[in-house]
Amino acid sequence: MAQDEKTKIWLTLANVSPMALKCNPDEQEDYHAAERSLNTMWQHWMDAFGTHADPHEVLARVAFIFALNYRKAVGSLEAADAALEQLEQRLDDLVVKM
Numbered sequence: 001m002a003q004d005e006k007t008k009i010w011l012t013l014a015n016v017s018p019m020a021l022k023c024n025p026d027e028q029e030d031y032h033a034a035e036r037s038l039n040t041m042w043q044h045w046m047d048a049f050g051t052h053a054d055p056h057e058v059l060a061r062v063a064f065i066f067a068l069n070y071r072k073a074v075g076s077l078e079a080a081d082a083a084l085e086q087l088e089q090r091l092d093d094l095v096v097k098m
Helices: 023-052 057-098
Strands: 006-011 017-022
Touching: 006 023, 017 023, 023 057
Parallel strands: none
Antiparallel strands: 006 017
């Protein structure tokens, strides 16, 4: 298989009909892990709302939670990058003083 060749996989998200996606072969497990994460959270909220659950509203809530967590992760990475830049500058200053 050529390195740029994509693999077709099928995902079922929030009890919607299975959908086909193409991904790099080495990304398949990430796609399926994301599928499991979404479905676990979706089912948790469906159970929490009980018989009054609107699957679309629940999926919107799940999407929001994932988006919020993504923003928090990006913020953490940005803070870590800034801290590393400061550390690098301090180390450069120490080396210059030697």
